[in-house]
Amino acid sequence: MQIAKNPLLNKLRKKPRIGENLIQAVLLICGIISVLTTIGIVFELGKESLLFFKMPGVTLKGFLTGTSWQPAIGEFGILPLLTSTLITTFFAMLIALPLGLGAAIFLSEYASPKARKTLKPALEVLAGIPTVVYGYFALTVMTPFLRLLFGSDTVQIYNMLSAGLVMGIMILPLVSSMSEDALHAVPRSLREAAFGLGATHFETAVKVVVPAALSGIIAAFIIGISRAVGETMIVAIAAGSGSAFTFNPFKAAETMTGYIARISGGDVAYDTPEYNSIFAIGMFLFLITLTLNLVSRRIAARFREVYE
Numbered sequence: 001m002q003i004a005k006n007p008l009l010n011k012l013r014k015k016p017r018i019g020e021n022l023i024q025a026v027l028l029i030c031g032i033i034s035v036l037t038t039i040g041i042v043f044e045l046g047k048e049s050l051l052f053f054k055m056p057g058v059t060l061k062g063f064l065t066g067t068s069w070q071p072a073i074g075e076f077g078i079l080p081l082l083t084s085t086l087i088t089t090f091f092a093m094l095i096a097l098p099l100g101l102g103a104a105i106f107l108s109e110y111a112s113p114k115a116r117k118t119l120k121p122a123l124e125v126l127a128g129i130p131t132v133v134y135g136y137f138a139l140t141v142m143t144p145f146l147r148l149l150f151g152s153d154t155v156q157i158y159n160m161l162s163a164g165l166v167m168g169i170m171i172l173p174l175v176s177s178m179s180e181d182a183l184h185a186v187p188r189s190l191r192e193a194a195f196g197l198g199a200t201h202f203e204t205a206v207k208v209v210v211p212a213a214l215s216g217i218i219a220a221f222i223i224g225i226s227r228a229v230g231e232t233m234i235v236a237i238a239a240g241s242g243s244a245f246t247f248n249p250f251k252a253a254e255t256m257t258g259y260i261a262r263i264s265g266g267d268v269a270y271d272t273p274e275y276n277s278i279f280a281i282g283m284f285l286f287l288i289t290l291t292l293n294l295v296s297r298r299i300a301a302r303f304r305e306v307y308e
Contacts, residue, residue, distance in 0.1 A: 041286075042286065045279050045282050045283040045286060046283060048276055048279030048280075049276075049279050049280045049282075049283045051271075051279075052273070052276035052277055052280045053280065055273050055276065057074045057076075058074075058076055058273065062076060062077060063077065063078055063280065064078065064079075065077065065079065066078065066079060067079050067080065067245045068080065068243075068245065069081055069243040069254075069259075070243070071273050071274040071277060072274075074273070076273070076277060078256070078281065078284065079245060080243040080244055080245040080246075080253065080254075081243055081254060081255060081256045081259055081281065082256065082284075083245060083246070083247065083253070084235075084239065084243075084244070084246075084253035084254060084255045085229060085235075085255040085256050085257070087160045087164065087247065087249055087253075088160050088163050088164040088167060088231075088235055088239060088255060089164070089167075089225060089228040089229050090164065091160070091161055091164025091165055091167075091168065092165070092167035092168035092170075092171055092228040092231075093168065093171075093221075093224065093225060093228060094164075095164075095165055095168025095169060095172065096169075096172045096174075096175050096224050096228075097175060097221055097224065099168075099172055099176075100171075100172050100174075100175030100176040100179060100220070100224070101175070101176075101217065103123060103172070103176040103180070104175075104176050104177075104179035104183055105183065105205055105206075105209075105210070107119060107176070107180045108180050108183035108184050108205075108209070109183070109201070109204075109205040109209060110201070110205075120180065123172075123173050123176055123177070124177055125173075126169065126170065126172065126173045127170075127173040127174060127177075130233075131170065131231065131232070131233040131234055132233045132237070134167070134169070134170050134233070134234050135163075135166075135233045135234040135236065135237030135238050136237060137166055138162045138163050138165070138166035138167075138234055138237065138238035139157075139158075139162070139237055139238045142162040142165055142166050142238075143157060143158075143159065143162040143238065146159070146161060146162055146250075150250065154250050155250045156240075156250060156251055156252050157252075158239060158240035158241075158252035159238075159239065159240070159249065159251060160235075160239050160240075160249045160250075160251070160252075160253055161249035161250055162238050162239075163234050163235045163237075163238040163239040164249065166234055166238065167228055167231055167234050167235070170231070170234065171224045171227050171228055174220070174223065174224055175220050175221065175223075178216065178219065178220035178223065179213075179216065179217045179220045181216065182213040182215070182216025182217055182219075182220065183209055183210070183213045183216075183217075185213065185216070186209050186212045186213050190208055190209065190212055191204055191209065194207075194208045215300040215301075215302075216300070218296065218299045218300060219296050219299070219300045222292050222296035222299070223296065225292060226289050226293065229285065229288055229289065229292075230257060230285060230289060231257060232257040232258065232260070232261050233261070235258045236257070236258040236261045236262065239252065239254065239255055240252025240253055240254055240258075241254055241258065242254055243259070256284070256285055257285070259278070259281065260278045260282060263275065263277070263278050264278060
């Protein structure tokens with residue numbers, strides 16, 4: 001016996017949506033291209049790094065533990081470049097983290113909706129300034145100020161402190177924007193519960209909202225650190241162009257990214273130790289950034305709060 005078809009069921013059947021399927025296909029292609037691009041970059045870095053370590057006099061142990069980076073005489077210790085990178089990153093975070101978090105708390109908890117819509121885009125304008133402009137600002141404005149403050153005999157014209165402080169100004173919008181988004185996502189019910197228990201506005205912001213958004217704030221901090229480690233133009237212009245194993249922030253020292261930018265300028269011949277070394281340094285930077293991202297994901301998962 002044949003069952004009569006229900007017209008209502010025919011209407012409820014899933015209809016083909018060509019536009020939606022096309023968008024899904026485009027997104028899939030974009031994801032595949034991104035993954036393949038990352039794999040290609042890692043492959044190229046790894047291949048060229050192996051060529052560097054196969055050169056006479058170059059060893060992995062010497063690369064990781066050496067305190068002198070002088071490619072012209074065959075000394076390839078990365079510690080001077082790593083130390084200067086960490087010092088500039090430290091001073092950048094000294095500016096970006098507290099000021100970024102403070103700005104995020106103000107925008108999320110104290111500013112009116114109208115003020116937030118005005119101040120947040122204004123703060124994010126800093127992220128649109130080219131880094132080369134920040135570099136010359138560090139060299140022509142921050143360095144003279146530091147030399148005036150601490151003395152011209154103490155602060156060199158090219159120094160790590162100036163580059164680090166200006167780098168922190170550049171990273172501040174990134175930390176502030178991500179932290180503010182995390183704070184703004186905290187449910188209003190938590191704030192109302194704290195107010196109902198007699199907490200002040202400041203106590204609610206610091207002891208309730210910030211801990212609730214801790215995973216997002218930590219992720220913003222680690223992304224800011226990754227951004228500082230990988231910054232190139234500011235340190236290339238303001239920190240100096242000669243490697244030096246020093247912990248004095250008032251002195252000039254070349255960072256890993258600064259060295260890569262200088263060697264990539266075209267003055268060094270292809271397939272020389274100096275040229276191949278930039279790929280080994282690039283791989284080292286990639287591993288540092290990868291480690292920071294893995295730590296960020298682990299910490300974010302550990303402190304993530306789920307609200308329904």
